[in-house]
Amino acid sequence: MIDEHHIDALTKLLGDKGVVTRPEDMEAYGIGARYDRGRAAAVLRPATTAEVSAAVSYCVRNGIPLIPQSGNTGLVSGSTPDSSGDEVVLSLDRLTHQFALDLDNRSVRVDAGFRLSDLNRRLEEHDLFFPIDLGADPRIGGMVATNTGGSRFLKYGDVRRNTLGLKVVLADEAGTVLDLDSDLRKNNTGVDWKQIFIGTSGAFGIVTECVLNLERVPKQSATAFLVPASGAVLPLLKAMEERLGAYLSAFEGMSKNAVAAAFAHVPSLKNPFQGGNIPDYVILAEVSRTWDPREGEEPLDAVLENVLAEIWELEGAPLADALVGPPHEIWALRHALSEGVKRLGKLIAFDLSFRRGDIMPFCDHMKAEMPEKFPGVTVCDFGHIGDGGVHFNLVVAKDSPLLADPTFEQRLREWVFAVAVEQYHGSFSAEHAIGRRNQAYYDFYTPEKLKEMAAGLKMLTSPGKLGSVRFG
Amino acid sequence: MIDEHHIDALTKLLGDKGVVTRPEDMEAYGIGARYDRGRAAAVLRPATTAEVSAAVSYCVRNGIPLIPQSGNTGLVSGSTPDSSGDEVVLSLDRLTHQFALDLDNRSVRVDAGFRLSDLNRRLEEHDLFFPIDLGADPRIGGMVATNTGGSRFLKYGDVRRNTLGLKVVLADEAGTVLDLDSDLRKNNTGVDWKQIFIGTSGAFGIVTECVLNLERVPKQSATAFLVPASGAVLPLLKAMEERLGAYLSAFEGMSKNAVAAAFAHVPSLKNPFQGGNIPDYVILAEVSRTWDPREGEEPLDAVLENVLAEIWELEGAPLADALVGPPHEIWALRHALSEGVKRLGKLIAFDLSFRRGDIMPFCDHMKAEMPEKFPGVTVCDFGHIGDGGVHFNLVVAKDSPLLADPTFEQRLREWVFAVAVEQYHGSFSAEHAIGRRNQAYYDFYTPEKLKEMAAGLKMLTSPGKLGSVRFG
Numbered sequence: 001m002i003d004e005h006h007i008d009a010l011t012k013l014l015g016d017k018g019v020v021t022r023p024e025d026m027e028a029y030g031i032g033a034r035y036d037r038g039r040a041a042a043v044l045r046p047a048t049t050a051e052v053s054a055a056v057s058y059c060v061r062n063g064i065p066l067i068p069q070s071g072n073t074g075l076v077s078g079s080t081p082d083s084s085g086d087e088v089v090l091s092l093d094r095l096t097h098q099f100a101l102d103l104d105n106r107s108v109r110v111d112a113g114f115r116l117s118d119l120n121r122r123l124e125e126h127d128l129f130f131p132i133d134l135g136a137d138p139r140i141g142g143m144v145a146t147n148t149g150g151s152r153f154l155k156y157g158d159v160r161r162n163t164l165g166l167k168v169v170l171a172d173e174a175g176t177v178l179d180l181d182s183d184l185r186k187n188n189t190g191v192d193w194k195q196i197f198i199g200t201s202g203a204f205g206i207v208t209e210c211v212l213n214l215e216r217v218p219k220q221s222a223t224a225f226l227v228p229a230s231g232a233v234l235p236l237l238k239a240m241e242e243r244l245g246a247y248l249s250a251f252e253g254m255s256k257n258a259v260a261a262a263f264a265h266v267p268s269l270k271n272p273f274q275g276g277n278i279p280d281y282v283i284l285a286e287v288s289r290t291w292d293p294r295e296g297e298e299p300l301d302a303v304l305e306n307v308l309a310e311i312w313e314l315e316g317a318p319l320a321d322a323l324v325g326p327p328h329e330i331w332a333l334r335h336a337l338s339e340g341v342k343r344l345g346k347l348i349a350f351d352l353s354f355r356r357g358d359i360m361p362f363c364d365h366m367k368a369e370m371p372e373k374f375p376g377v378t379v380c381d382f383g384h385i386g387d388g389g390v391h392f393n394l395v396v397a398k399d400s401p402l403l404a405d406p407t408f409e410q411r412l413r414e415w416v417f418a419v420a421v422e423q424y425h426g427s428f429s430a431e432h433a434i435g436r437r438n439q440a441y442y443d444f445y446t447p448e449k450l451k452e453m454a455a456g457l458k459m460l461t462s463p464g465k466l467g468s469v470r471f472g
Numbered sequence: 473m474i475d476e477h478h479i480d481a482l483t484k485l486l487g488d489k490g491v492v493t494r495p496e497d498m499e500a501y502g503i504g505a506r507y508d509r510g511r512a513a514a515v516l517r518p519a520t521t522a523e524v525s526a527a528v529s530y531c532v533r534n535g536i537p538l539i540p541q542s543g544n545t546g547l548v549s550g551s552t553p554d555s556s557g558d559e560v561v562l563s564l565d566r567l568t569h570q571f572a573l574d575l576d577n578r579s580v581r582v583d584a585g586f587r588l589s590d591l592n593r594r595l596e597e598h599d600l601f602f603p604i605d606l607g608a609d610p611r612i613g614g615m616v617a618t619n620t621g622g623s624r625f626l627k628y629g630d631v632r633r634n635t636l637g638l639k640v641v642l643a644d645e646a647g648t649v650l651d652l653d654s655d656l657r658k659n660n661t662g663v664d665w666k667q668i669f670i671g672t673s674g675a676f677g678i679v680t681e682c683v684l685n686l687e688r689v690p691k692q693s694a695t696a697f698l699v700p701a702s703g704a705v706l707p708l709l710k711a712m713e714e715r716l717g718a719y720l721s722a723f724e725g726m727s728k729n730a731v732a733a734a735f736a737h738v739p740s741l742k743n744p745f746q747g748g749n750i751p752d753y754v755i756l757a758e759v760s761r762t763w764d765p766r767e768g769e770e771p772l773d774a775v776l777e778n779v780l781a782e783i784w785e786l787e788g789a790p791l792a793d794a795l796v797g798p799p800h801e802i803w804a805l806r807h808a809l810s811e812g813v814k815r816l817g818k819l820i821a822f823d824l825s826f827r828r829g830d831i832m833p834f835c836d837h838m839k840a841e842m843p844e845k846f847p848g849v850t851v852c853d854f855g856h857i858g859d860g861g862v863h864f865n866l867v868v869a870k871d872s873p874l875l876a877d878p879t880f881e882q883r884l885r886e887w888v889f890a891v892a893v894e895q896y897h898g899s900f901s902a903e904h905a906i907g908r909r910n911q912a913y914y915d916f917y918t919p920e921k922l923k924e925m926a927a928g929l930k931m932l933t934s935p936g937k938l939g940s941v942r943f944g
Contacts (some may be wrong), residue, residue, distance in 0.1 A: 147660050189901045193925065196664075429659075460932075
């Protein structure tokens with residue numbers, strides 16, 4: 001437990017700005033983006049890697065449990081303190097000084113406390129961006145700790161693929177700083193240690209600095225809503241990939257229920273479908289390229305239209321309808337899904353992934369069994385078909401008797417995970433990582449040998465009390 | 473030491489075909505692609521993961537040292553036995569049964585003994601390939617253990633980026649099989665353990681099965697030799713990236729010395745340069761796309777020509793000359809570099825990498841200092857400018873007095889690595905991994921803490937005697 005003596009010592013290390021103890025100032029650090037509400041014993045706000053190291057060393061030597069917190073926009077209770085009031089938050093929010101752009105290398109070295117939006121704003125004038133496209137606006141350190149994916153994974157990959165180097169502070173007595181901060185794209189000189197800090201919720205160390213790959217901002221993009229023929233989502237994806245290669249930058253699936261919820265939530269959204277009838281399943285397809293149309297070169301929306309016409313004429317065409325429209329209109333619907341679905345009732349959300357060919361069979365399977373297993377639960381799925389991710393959202397009407405049953409949510413979760421993981425060999429966390437919310441499923445689904453290895457790795461790196469996830 | 477009793481026991485586990493002990497049959501397993509010549513105590517050739525597990529378990533329990541060997545095409549003495557005659561080779565060459573293609577997922581599950589060429593031949597009819605482009609023809613398991621890159625890294629990345637899952641046998645008493653063999657593109661449910669087996673020369677476990685990402689085979693490609701204006705290699709790369717985005721599939725640099733060596737070695741190669749005068753530095757640029765030209769769409773060589781014309785007209789243009797030519801002719805020169813350079817004399821080769829902007833300054837630095845430091849040594853560098861890799865080849869004339877000095881090669885290596893790693897923050901092994909040849913540099917350049925962590929990881933995974941690299 002932290003006491004005044006500890007606060008004084010930490011204040012000596014971090015300065016007045018570096019230690020927050022007034023309850024009203026700490027409150028925001030205890031509130032997660034969607035679910036959590038906890039209470040911190042104190043909040044530490046180091047401004048440099050050296051300060052992180054000093055603070056961590058002090059806490060480890062004094063048995064003080066630390067929760068690293070970055071943008072705190074995650075959805076798995078990975079970065080908020082629990083309700084005990086014993087945990088100390090180590091926030092990255094003042095770690096925002098270093099910004100070293102290397103245009104030749106197309107990379108940037110930044111402190112881990114940078115917001116994604118701030119980073120991209122500073123890159124704008126160079127026509128560059130960090131190509132992880134998310135609804136939220138996290139800080140970079142937390143993006144590494146969750147290995148976020150997002151809507152353009154299909155083209156650019158996840159944080160792992162775009163991370164060249166990291167600086168990490170370990171929770172050991174010395175607060176060891178690991179310099180894994182190479183700017184190199186190619187380097188095979190031993191274990192690639194940075195990999196173990198990516199997607200592991202900060203349990204093995206605190207990321208304080210990142211070297212990131214950058215991509216050129218697209219100058220042209222074209223978008224369409226596509227209505228796949230019955231059962232033809234994957235054939236449609238393959239037909240698009242074949243004809244568009246690396247032009248294809250998004251291929252997002254949206255169920256009828258999710259689309260309807262978005263229209264209901266944002267009445268200003270245009271309903272572009274014939275007679276206003278929402279199809280069973282809608283694809284948002286985006287193509288993009290990094291240059292302006294050259295003389296003699298078709299603009300990208302014409303390319304997209306030609307390709308769709310070609311697919312339309314295929315024998316057994318996978319396409320039932322297509323509506324090319326301006327990107328901001330097309331994406332507006334996609335961006336309204338999440339909020340729309342939340343308004344329908346109590347949301348029970350799953351962040352699953354599958355082999356690409358298994359997404360639709362899984363969703364169909366669940367929709368067929370739901371009425372009998374959990375009558376009154378509506379499936380409002382949407383997701384990233386191109387990379388196998390699906391936001392499998394279940395909504396329970398607010399007046400449903402199910403909500404009175406204290407075992408309901410647990411039973412529902414266990415059933416969904418059992419079908420997803422055991423029957424379809426899917427993942428119970430595609431892009432949100434573990435956090436407190438998925439701890440029980442990590443414990444249940446991880447083979448004993450891997451759990452032992454993780455416990456060993458924890459001892460090798462950060463034996464101190466660090467993070468929301470128990471790997472040991 | 474292995475004795476007849478051990479051979480009998482292993483033969484019971486693996487069958488007659490699975491154990492080789494006749495010296496003439498073992499000889500090939502002792503000869504590396506470029507440097508090595510060792511002697512095996514025996515060669516084990518398991519045909520399934522279960523057999524690998526049984527053999528490894530037996531050897532660990534009996535203290536028999538194992539060297540996993542895949543295609544044995546590596547250049548760092550990673551997969552051949554040493555000269556003691558005590559080491560047992562565990563070859564993957566019979567692990568070639570499983571081949572499960574998932575067209576929806578654009579992935580394949582294969583046994584680790586598949587040759588890259590065999591894999592790609594079987595994928596041909598589906599217009600797919602495993603997009604790691606190498607001069608050699610390794611087996612897949614070894615590609616994972618070296619994390620090979622190659623000439624199209626710029627577009628497709630390395631083995632790490634294209635590996636979805638692995639099955640690994642650990643060198644522990646049980647011969648534990650780790651199922652890290654997911655087909656998922658997105659999965660954040662704990663430590664991504666497969667990462668520690670990629671690029672670590674087989675020291676932590678033997679890869680027996682891989683799930684690989686596949687890409688579509690390009691239907692069109694166009695190539696050119698580019699002569700950059702003085703000091704303008706990187707500006708030229710950036711101008712190309714800006715205008716060609718993901719079309720750009722290779723940007724290879726070739727020094728005048730290397731090109732001259734290729735022409736001398738393969739007289740049938742056309743010399744396309746004005747008056748036959750080889751420029752100081754030549755770029756091979758390739759653009760490619762996965763579809764045939766559509767109506768109204770310019771063919772790709774016209775696109776390339778237009779882009780080059782555009783770059784030509786830029787103020788302070790980074791381009792001094794450009795020769796668009798058919799891909800097989802253009803690549804023929806690139807593919808003749810390695811052999812050509814070898815013919816010039818004694819080759820001392822380095823597989824370095826840098827921030828992209830540091831490649832040319834490093835090479836210039838070395839060329840300036842070489843005559844004084846090591847007179848008579850010629851620099852014949854070529855490399856992958858797009859990803860920072862450089863094959864920094866040094867050639868010593870066969871009659872040079874330097875070769876009589878027993879300390880020469882060691883002094884030369886240490887100097888090159890000191891400048892590359894300490895001054896330019898480069899890597900001493902970009903895409904060949906560690907093996908026996910780089911052990912001393914691993915030991916010298918790796919921080920103590922990371923060495924400790926690697927030793928701990930070795931104990932957690934494969935405490936038995938496995939592989940050519942000592943991580944502990």
